[in-house]
Amino acid sequence: MADIFDVIADGTRRDILRYLLERANAGDDGTSVSHIVLELGVSQPTVSKHLKVLREAELVSVREEGQHRLYSLVPGPLDEVDDWLMPFVVDEAEVVAAALDSTLPEPAAHAAEVVGRAAASAKHAVASAFRKLPGRP
Known part of the structure; x- marks a missing residue:
């Protein structure tokens, strides 16, 4: 697993974490990649790449709902x-x-x-x- 400080050193990953925190505080139990793309204004491949790093660092969890993958913040790390x-x-x-x-x-x-x-x-x-x-x- 990557060092947590290396993971959060990237601004886009911090933006994703911040957005997932806002969604969790609003009662959302999962956010799709497309919502993150729209919110942050970055490409889908970029968001997916950063979500993979966040998932490997166990900072986000993912669950499948039909054809959608919903991401949630895991603040423990x-x-x-x-x-x-x-x-x-x-x-x-x-x-x-x-x-x-x-x-x-x-x-x-x-x-x-x-x-x-x-x-x-x-x-x-x-x-x-x-x-x-x-x-x-």
Whole structure:
């Protein structure tokens, strides 16, 4: 399987993932290649090529319905990206706390930094837990 970062490095693949996420959030349980082609304005062979890469990386699933193939987002593999990015989000909380240092007394600035780190960490943990629940796309 290809490295997840290599897979999502391509802009067209990210556009496809974003579109499938929008469709899933709208309650769609599968999107055809023709809908993706129309939405993104790229050729059918290009979309099919990128869907194959996304399928091999297990970022999309496909099911056949008659003569149509319907694609859906499988966000689980993106947890690796989320886990890798999390330290940078926490570091961002440090930047905010440093900016507050100049306007807050020392104990308040420290408290703001601790709360910011805890909030970022909790947000990540909750989001990861929800993604792993059975029945979640």
